Amino acid sequence: MKIIAADVIVASPDRNFVTLKITTDEGITGLGDGTLNGRELAVASYLADHVVPLLIGRDPHRIEDTWQFLYRSAYWRRGPVTMAAIAAVDVALWDIKAKAAGMPLYQLLGGASRTGIMAYGHASGRDLPELFDSIRRHLEMGYRSIRVQTSVPGINAVYGVAAQPSVDGKRYDYEPAQRTALPAEEDWDTRAYLRHLPGVFEAVRGEFGPDLPLLHDGHHRMTPIQAARLGKALEPYDLFWLEDCTPAENQEALRLVRQHTTTPLAIGEVFNTVWDYQTLIREQLIDYVRSAVTHTGGITAMRKLLDYAAQYQIKSGIHGPTDISPVGMAAALHLDLAIHNFGIQEYMQHGPATNEVFRQSFTFSDGYLHPGELPGIGVDLDEEAAAKFPYQPAYLPFNRLKDGTVHDW
Template sequence: MIIDKAEIIVTSPDRNFVTLRITTDEGHVGIGDGTLNGRELAVVAYLKEHVAPLLLGKDAGRIEDIWQYLYRGAYWRRGPVTMAAIAAVDMALWDIKGKAAGMPVYQLLGGASRSGLMAYGHASGKTMPEIFDSVNEHLELGYKSMRIQSGVPGLNAIYGIASQSADTGDSAVRYDHEPARRGALPAQEDWDTRAYLRHIPTVFEAVRNEFGPELPLLHDGHHRMTPIQAAQLGKSLEPYDLFWLEDCTPAENQEALRLVRQHTTTPLAIGEIFNTVWDYQQIIREQLIDYVRSAVTHTGGISHLKKVLDYAAQYQIKSGMHGPTDVSPVGMAAAMHLGLSIHNFGIQEYMQHGAKTNAVFHQTYTWNDGYLHPGDEPGLGVTLDVDEAGKYPYEQAYLPFNRLADGTVHDW
């Protein structure tokens, strides 16, 4: 199975996606997701100018060798652009191998370790009535676990509130339930940590009182707290039995999580912006986290993230793979195949894509009674309609950024 074509396809149905399409001399076609929210064209250039020419003539069956060739052979390693590009190649090669074998990818990874993948949705609102409505809507969609994000009194627009509309003109229009906004410049949001720390425990108290103790609840701090603030929040949320507190403090400073651990037993999920096993080395070895949050798309593909999760399994740390709508259906399918096969699966984030995206990416994975399954079609089980993709050219878009009341740029 010699690679004779590697095409990069950029499409923007409900949002921007980057897809690598590899074809072999035997006619097998594999696709991989290289989407990097707000920096998509950087990955396109890396794939088009540097990676695709290296693939031609290679044996598509040598997945590990090609992975090492692209990672070690470039000398410049790691980082989101490099690892998203490698992930796109890796997914496409697993897709091809599955099709050649006549098996879904999870079978090639050792078979299923469970019958389905528990998934959580995103419930949010600027007010408690909005949050309750959002939880009920997600329950009706079949979700049995819920991430709760709330507005904060006095703040106009903050991360995680799907219904908000910041006063920034046309660029404030959200698309596909994502905070990225189409426009020439990033939108500005506001932040006040002390107000947030006062308000969030009252939100979870109200949600628990309304929906009872059995519903698993999650929350994303999105890197906005110092270590001591994160410890304070984790401790204040203990009465509400969170499934996890996500990205409570910027984890590039991995030792900071020791302080958080000293003060709270709330489980911690970390790693949404991590790209390699090296980012996790200390916090897994010292058992400073409970869930690995990386996306297959941003962490070098199935091959590399499986190694991260195998390492985590030694310490009873589970998966919590990133699954927003800025991961394409191809990346979501890859996460499902990996999650179904590993023993230490925890939970899968699952935001449902819009109708236009689903028309571009035809999926065979299923969502039933709160559980996902990747399906049993050979390969990843997702096909790209190239003609449909061509109807939606790239549109410039950025994630927002935060400023404090005094004008200081803050972690978003």
């Protein structure tokens, strides 16, 4: 079998997505997701200008060789743009291989290790009544594990709170990248947040009881000592995890946090290789690996990363916000089903326009996702529908402190 074409499709149904479609001489096609929120065209150009010409004529079955070739022959290594482009190729090739075998991808990864994939959704509120309603709504939608984000008194706009006003009028948690000429500016005050959050979790536990797995995302905004304090303060509320408590660049920071708290820690959605995790995994400083298949070099690299993590009893918590396309999401689900050290899967549901462009076979019921039984990854792209939604510039917001200092968002 030979690759005869590779097309980069950029479409913006509910948000921008970058999809790679690889076509073979036997008529089998494969899809890969290369979406990098707010920097989509960089990946599209990396693929179209620098990768597609290298793919034509190659044997699509040689996935490991193609991965190593794209990684090593570029000379310049790692980074989100490179690794998202490699991921798009890798997932498309796995899609082709599984279609050629007539099997859903998870069968080629070793077969199912479980019957379903526990997923968590995003509840949020500006105050407790709104947050409780949002949690109830998520329970009705079938979620059995819930991430809790809340506004903080004195702060106008906080990451992850759906009902707060968004500059472009869209639901905020659905798609934080806003279709505006410049990134929206939000404000932040870590001391106010640290004072407020434990009381919110106390109230949520009081209302919903001890069983419901609860998660929280600190979104890189604390220093190590602040994160240690928050982890300790949240211990009575038995979190499933505290995510991205400190900025991800500083792996050593997690040593200090770890020494002070037994709250489980998740990190890695902005990482893109196993090298970013080396200290974190070897020293057992985290409990969950948060990388996305889409940003971490695809199935091939994620499998190796998660196998490494497994030696240290560290589990998966694959990134799955709406800026991962249904193609990237499906790839994650096949991996989730097959690996032994699965932990949990993030699942924010895409909007109707996205579902019109990407036809998916995965299902969600009573808290569990399943990738389905179609050969390949189980997602089709309707190119005519995609053409109705051209690319629109969009930016993630950023934070400033009261004195004007730029802060992690």
